[in-house]
Amino acid sequence: MKRRTLLGLGILALALGLTACNGGKEKSAQGDSKQEADSGKEGLEVHEEYFDWDGDAITGLSDEGRTQAVIVIPKKAKSIKIFFNDPELKMEELYFESDEDFPDAYMLSSARTLKKIVLPKNQTSEINFSLCYQLESIDIPAGVSSIADYGFMDCTKLQEVNFLGNQMKTISLSAFMGCQRLEEISLPESIETIEASAFQDCKGLKEVHFSKNLKNISDMAFANAGTESFYFPKEIKDLKISSDSFSSVQDAKCYVVKGSWLDKNYEKVFGSFGEKTYYDGE
Numbered sequence: 027m028k029r030r031t032l033l034g035l036g037i038l039a040l041a042l043g044l045t046a047c048n049g050g051k052e053k054s055a056q057g058d059s060k061q062e063a064d065s066g067k068e069g070l071e072v073h074e075e076y077f078d079w080d081g082d083a084i085t086g087l088s089d090e091g092r093t094q095a096v097i098v099i100p101k102k103a104k105s106i107k108i109f110f111n112d113p114e115l116k117m118e119e120l121y122f123e124s125d126e127d128f129p130d131a132y133m134l135s136s137a138r139t140l141k142k143i144v145l146p147k148n149q150t151s152e153i154n155f156s157l158c159y160q161l162e163s164i165d166i167p168a169g170v171s172s173i174a175d176y177g178f179m180d181c182t183k184l185q186e187v188n189f190l191g192n193q194m195k196t197i198s199l200s201a202f203m204g205c206q207r208l209e210e211i212s213l214p215e216s217i218e219t220i221e222a223s224a225f226q227d228c229k230g231l232k233e234v235h236f237s238k239n240l241k242n243i244s245d246m247a248f249a250n251a252g253t254e255s256f257y258f259p260k261e262i263k264d265l266k267i268s269s270d271s272f273s274s275v276q277d278a279k280c281y282v283v284k285g286s287w288l289d290k291n292y293e294k295v296f297g298s299f300g301e302k303t304y305y306d307g308e
Contacts, residue, residue, distance in 0.1 A: 066142075067121050067144070070098050071098070072100050073090075073098070074102065075088060075090060075091075076091030076097060077091055082102055082103060082105070083104065083106070085108055087110075087115070092115055092116065093116050095117065095119065096119045098122070098123055099121070100123050101123040101126075106133040106134075107133075108133070109137075111157075112138075115139050117137070118141045118160070119140075119142040122145065124146060125146050126146055127150045128149060128151065131151060132152060132153060134154070134155055135156050136156070137158050138157070138158070139160055140155075140160060143161070145164075145170075147167060152174050152177075153177060154173070154177045155181060156177060156179040156180065157179065157180055157181070158178075159182055162184060163184070163187070164178075164184070164186070164187055165190055166194075170193065170194065172198065173201050176200045179200050179204055181202075183207055184208050185207045187208065191214065192215050193216060194217060195218045196221060197213065197217060197220045197221060199221045199223065199224070200222070204226070205228050206227070208225075209233070210233040210234075210235075211231065212235040213234075214237060215238055218242065220240070220242070220244060222245040224247045226251065228252070228253075229250070232255065233253070233257070234253055234255070234257065235257045237259070239262075241266065242267075243265070243267045243271045245271065246268075246273060248271060249272070250273065250275070253272075253275055254279065255279050255281060256278060256279070257281045257305065258280065258281060258282050260283035260285075260286040262286070262288050267295055267296065272300070278300045279301045279303045280300035280301065280302055281304070282303075289304075
Protein backbone atom coordinates (compact mmCIF):
# COMPACT_ATOMS: atom_id res chain seq x y z
CA MET A 27 0.00 0.00 0.00
CA LYS A 28 2.80 2.33 0.91
CA ARG A 29 4.55 1.47 -2.36
CA ARG A 30 1.41 2.31 -4.36
CA THR A 31 1.09 5.62 -2.53
CA LEU A 32 4.67 6.55 -3.34
CA LEU A 33 4.18 5.55 -6.96
CA GLY A 34 1.05 7.71 -7.17
CA LEU A 35 2.85 10.69 -5.69
CA GLY A 36 5.68 10.21 -8.20
CA ILE A 37 3.27 10.24 -11.13
CA LEU A 38 1.55 13.33 -9.75
CA ALA A 39 4.89 15.12 -9.36
CA LEU A 40 5.85 14.21 -12.93
CA ALA A 41 2.53 15.53 -14.21
CA LEU A 42 2.94 18.77 -12.30
CA GLY A 43 6.49 19.11 -13.63
CA LEU A 44 5.32 18.70 -17.22
CA THR A 45 2.55 21.24 -16.65
CA ALA A 46 5.06 23.70 -15.24
CA CYS A 47 7.32 23.21 -18.25
CA ASN A 48 4.44 23.73 -20.64
CA GLY A 49 3.37 26.78 -18.66
CA GLY A 50 6.87 28.16 -18.96
CA LYS A 51 6.78 27.68 -22.72
CA GLU A 52 3.41 29.35 -22.97
CA LYS A 53 4.68 32.27 -20.92
CA SER A 54 7.73 32.55 -23.15
CA ALA A 55 5.55 32.43 -26.23
CA GLN A 56 3.35 35.14 -24.80
CA GLY A 57 6.45 37.18 -24.05
CA ASP A 58 7.68 36.81 -27.63
CA SER A 59 4.23 37.66 -28.91
CA LYS A 60 4.14 40.76 -26.78
CA GLN A 61 7.56 41.82 -28.04
CA GLU A 62 6.38 41.35 -31.61
CA ALA A 63 3.11 43.14 -30.86
CA ASP A 64 5.09 46.06 -29.47
CA SER A 65 6.77 46.33 -32.88
CA GLY A 66 3.32 46.70 -34.42
CA LYS A 67 3.96 44.06 -37.09
CA GLU A 68 2.16 41.05 -35.68
CA GLY A 69 -0.09 39.46 -38.29
CA LEU A 70 0.82 41.92 -41.04
CA GLU A 71 1.69 40.70 -44.52
CA VAL A 72 4.29 42.10 -46.88
CA HIS A 73 3.15 42.85 -50.42
CA GLU A 74 5.89 43.87 -52.82
CA GLU A 75 3.22 44.42 -55.48
CA TYR A 76 1.99 47.45 -53.56
CA PHE A 77 5.06 49.33 -54.81
CA ASP A 78 6.68 50.44 -58.03
CA TRP A 79 10.33 49.41 -58.09
CA ASP A 80 13.61 50.41 -59.66
CA GLY A 81 15.85 47.59 -58.52
CA ASP A 82 15.71 47.76 -54.71
CA ALA A 83 14.43 51.35 -54.65
CA ILE A 84 10.75 52.22 -54.15
CA THR A 85 9.72 54.74 -56.79
CA GLY A 86 6.03 54.88 -56.01
CA LEU A 87 2.91 53.05 -54.93
CA SER A 88 1.09 50.83 -57.43
CA ASP A 89 -2.59 51.36 -58.12
CA GLU A 90 -3.35 48.63 -55.58
CA GLY A 91 -0.91 50.08 -53.06
CA ARG A 92 -2.57 53.48 -53.25
CA THR A 93 -5.79 51.99 -51.88
CA GLN A 94 -4.21 50.35 -48.80
CA ALA A 95 -4.64 51.77 -45.31
CA VAL A 96 -1.74 49.68 -43.94
CA ILE A 97 1.60 49.56 -45.74
CA VAL A 98 4.67 47.47 -44.84
CA ILE A 99 7.96 48.51 -46.41
CA PRO A 100 9.57 45.22 -47.59
CA LYS A 101 13.06 44.37 -46.37
CA LYS A 102 14.03 44.25 -50.03
CA ALA A 103 13.74 48.05 -50.14
CA LYS A 104 17.00 49.93 -49.61
CA SER A 105 15.75 53.40 -50.49
CA ILE A 106 12.64 55.45 -51.24
CA LYS A 107 12.57 57.85 -54.20
CA ILE A 108 9.10 59.28 -53.73
CA PHE A 109 7.34 61.53 -51.25
CA PHE A 110 4.06 60.08 -49.95
CA ASN A 111 2.41 63.50 -49.93
CA ASP A 112 -0.56 62.78 -52.17
CA PRO A 113 -3.71 63.56 -50.13
CA GLU A 114 -5.60 60.98 -52.21
CA LEU A 115 -3.61 58.10 -50.73
CA LYS A 116 -5.40 55.82 -48.25
CA MET A 117 -2.22 55.06 -46.27
CA GLU A 118 -2.78 55.52 -42.51
CA GLU A 119 -0.28 53.12 -40.94
CA LEU A 120 3.24 52.30 -42.04
CA TYR A 121 5.63 49.60 -40.85
CA PHE A 122 8.98 48.11 -41.85
CA GLU A 123 9.47 44.38 -42.41
CA SER A 124 13.13 44.65 -41.38
CA ASP A 125 14.27 45.81 -37.95
CA GLU A 126 17.48 47.23 -39.43
CA ASP A 127 18.22 50.92 -39.89
CA PHE A 128 16.45 52.56 -42.84
CA PRO A 129 18.42 55.66 -43.91
CA ASP A 130 15.62 56.96 -46.15
CA ALA A 131 13.09 57.27 -43.32
CA TYR A 132 13.29 61.06 -43.77
CA MET A 133 11.49 60.61 -47.10
CA LEU A 134 8.26 60.14 -45.12
CA SER A 135 8.10 63.87 -44.46
CA SER A 136 4.84 65.37 -45.75
CA ALA A 137 3.00 62.02 -45.72
CA ARG A 138 -0.28 63.82 -45.18
CA THR A 139 -2.50 60.80 -44.51
CA LEU A 140 -0.15 58.94 -42.15
CA LYS A 141 -1.56 58.46 -38.63
CA LYS A 142 0.87 55.87 -37.29
CA ILE A 143 4.40 54.83 -38.10
CA VAL A 144 6.51 52.16 -36.42
CA LEU A 145 10.17 52.69 -37.20
CA PRO A 146 12.65 49.79 -37.37
CA LYS A 147 13.79 48.70 -33.93
CA ASN A 148 17.42 49.33 -34.87
CA GLN A 149 16.88 52.69 -36.55
CA THR A 150 19.86 55.01 -36.09
CA SER A 151 19.56 57.43 -39.01
CA GLU A 152 18.08 60.89 -38.61
CA ILE A 153 14.28 61.08 -38.81
CA ASN A 154 11.96 63.69 -40.28
CA PHE A 155 8.16 63.63 -40.23
CA SER A 156 7.42 67.32 -40.70
CA LEU A 157 4.03 68.18 -42.17
CA CYS A 158 2.60 64.73 -41.39
CA TYR A 159 -0.61 66.43 -40.39
CA GLN A 160 -2.44 63.27 -39.26
CA LEU A 161 0.39 61.65 -37.25
CA GLU A 162 -0.84 60.94 -33.71
CA SER A 163 2.06 59.30 -31.86
CA ILE A 164 5.66 58.24 -32.37
CA ASP A 165 8.15 56.00 -30.58
CA ILE A 166 11.70 57.15 -31.32
CA PRO A 167 13.98 54.06 -31.29
CA ALA A 168 16.83 53.89 -28.82
CA GLY A 169 19.58 54.25 -31.43
CA VAL A 170 18.31 57.45 -33.04
CA SER A 171 20.67 60.30 -32.17
CA SER A 172 19.07 63.15 -34.10
CA ILE A 173 15.81 64.61 -35.31
CA ALA A 174 16.08 66.76 -38.41
CA ASP A 175 15.58 70.51 -38.13
CA TYR A 176 11.81 71.05 -38.34
CA GLY A 177 11.53 67.25 -37.90
CA PHE A 178 7.94 67.25 -36.55
CA MET A 179 6.94 70.79 -37.45
CA ASP A 180 3.20 71.26 -37.89
CA CYS A 181 2.32 67.68 -37.00
CA THR A 182 -0.83 69.26 -35.64
CA LYS A 183 -2.41 66.02 -34.38
CA LEU A 184 0.69 64.63 -32.68
CA GLN A 185 -0.24 63.83 -29.08
CA GLU A 186 2.51 61.55 -27.80
CA VAL A 187 6.28 61.28 -28.28
CA ASN A 188 8.24 58.50 -26.57
CA PHE A 189 12.05 58.56 -26.54
CA LEU A 190 13.23 54.97 -26.08
CA GLY A 191 16.94 55.67 -25.63
CA ASN A 192 19.60 58.14 -24.53
CA GLN A 193 21.63 58.80 -27.68
CA MET A 194 20.18 62.18 -28.53
CA LYS A 195 21.92 65.30 -27.23
CA THR A 196 19.94 68.02 -28.98
CA ILE A 197 16.29 68.81 -29.64
CA SER A 198 16.84 70.45 -32.99
CA LEU A 199 15.70 73.73 -34.50
CA SER A 200 11.89 74.00 -34.59
CA ALA A 201 11.68 70.22 -34.11
CA PHE A 202 8.15 70.25 -32.63
CA MET A 203 7.05 73.71 -33.63
CA GLY A 204 3.29 73.94 -34.11
CA CYS A 205 2.48 70.52 -32.57
CA GLN A 206 -0.66 71.94 -31.03
CA ARG A 207 -2.02 68.71 -29.51
CA LEU A 208 1.19 67.57 -27.85
CA GLU A 209 0.30 67.60 -24.14
CA GLU A 210 3.38 66.32 -22.32
CA ILE A 211 7.02 65.69 -23.13
CA SER A 212 9.72 63.88 -21.14
CA LEU A 213 13.15 64.46 -22.61
CA PRO A 214 15.79 61.70 -22.50
CA GLU A 215 18.56 62.14 -19.94
CA SER A 216 21.14 62.72 -22.68
CA ILE A 217 19.62 66.00 -23.92
CA GLU A 218 21.97 68.94 -23.40
CA THR A 219 20.51 71.59 -25.71
CA ILE A 220 17.04 72.63 -26.78
CA GLU A 221 17.49 74.69 -29.92
CA ALA A 222 15.56 77.74 -31.09
CA SER A 223 11.78 77.43 -31.47
CA ALA A 224 11.90 73.71 -30.68
CA PHE A 225 8.45 73.77 -29.01
CA GLN A 226 7.19 77.13 -30.20
CA ASP A 227 3.41 77.37 -30.64
CA CYS A 228 2.77 74.03 -28.90
CA LYS A 229 -0.39 75.46 -27.42
CA GLY A 230 -1.58 72.20 -25.86
CA LEU A 231 1.73 71.42 -24.14
CA LYS A 232 0.97 71.44 -20.42
CA GLU A 233 3.90 69.61 -18.86
CA VAL A 234 7.62 69.36 -19.68
CA HIS A 235 10.15 67.13 -17.91
CA PHE A 236 13.71 68.22 -18.63
CA SER A 237 16.85 66.08 -18.68
CA LYS A 238 19.43 66.07 -15.92
CA ASN A 239 22.20 66.99 -18.38
CA LEU A 240 20.43 70.06 -19.78
CA LYS A 241 22.79 72.98 -20.37
CA ASN A 242 21.04 75.36 -22.74
CA ILE A 243 17.51 76.45 -23.73
CA SER A 244 17.71 78.61 -26.84
CA ASP A 245 15.75 81.53 -28.29
CA MET A 246 11.98 81.11 -28.43
CA ALA A 247 12.27 77.42 -27.51
CA PHE A 248 8.89 77.43 -25.76
CA ALA A 249 7.52 80.71 -27.07
CA ASN A 250 3.74 80.89 -27.14
CA ALA A 251 3.42 77.38 -25.71
CA GLY A 252 0.63 76.55 -23.30
CA THR A 253 2.94 75.04 -20.71
CA GLU A 254 1.86 75.20 -17.09
CA SER A 255 4.56 73.05 -15.45
CA PHE A 256 8.29 72.73 -16.10
CA TYR A 257 10.18 70.07 -14.11
CA PHE A 258 13.94 70.46 -13.60
CA PRO A 259 15.98 67.56 -12.12
CA LYS A 260 18.25 68.26 -9.18
CA GLU A 261 21.38 67.35 -11.19
CA ILE A 262 21.08 70.35 -13.54
CA LYS A 263 23.96 72.82 -13.21
CA ASP A 264 25.19 75.85 -15.17
CA LEU A 265 21.94 76.09 -17.14
CA LYS A 266 21.70 78.96 -19.61
CA ILE A 267 18.34 80.23 -20.79
CA SER A 268 17.82 82.88 -23.48
CA SER A 269 15.79 85.88 -22.39
CA ASP A 270 12.96 84.98 -24.76
CA SER A 271 13.03 81.17 -24.36
CA PHE A 272 9.62 81.27 -22.66
CA SER A 273 8.17 84.30 -24.45
CA SER A 274 4.38 84.64 -24.01
CA VAL A 275 4.23 81.66 -21.64
CA GLN A 276 1.83 82.69 -18.88
CA ASP A 277 1.56 81.63 -15.23
CA ALA A 278 3.96 78.70 -15.48
CA LYS A 279 5.40 76.90 -12.48
CA CYS A 280 9.05 75.88 -12.48
CA TYR A 281 9.53 72.82 -10.29
CA VAL A 282 13.02 72.54 -8.78
CA VAL A 283 14.54 70.45 -6.00
CA LYS A 284 15.20 72.33 -2.78
CA GLY A 285 18.88 72.93 -2.23
CA SER A 286 19.83 72.13 -5.83
CA TRP A 287 22.05 74.38 -7.95
CA LEU A 288 18.98 75.63 -9.80
CA ASP A 289 17.20 76.43 -6.55
CA LYS A 290 20.17 78.49 -5.37
CA ASN A 291 20.54 80.28 -8.73
CA TYR A 292 16.89 80.58 -9.68
CA GLU A 293 16.68 84.34 -10.13
CA LYS A 294 19.99 84.46 -11.99
CA VAL A 295 18.79 81.83 -14.47
CA PHE A 296 15.10 82.65 -14.84
CA GLY A 297 14.87 86.29 -13.87
CA SER A 298 11.22 87.02 -13.16
CA PHE A 299 9.90 84.10 -15.21
CA GLY A 300 7.71 81.50 -13.59
CA GLU A 301 6.80 80.60 -10.05
CA LYS A 302 9.48 78.60 -8.28
CA THR A 303 7.91 75.52 -6.75
CA TYR A 304 9.60 72.67 -4.93
CA TYR A 305 9.21 68.98 -5.71
CA ASP A 306 11.09 65.79 -4.77
CA GLY A 307 12.76 65.32 -8.14
CA GLU A 308 10.85 62.18 -9.04
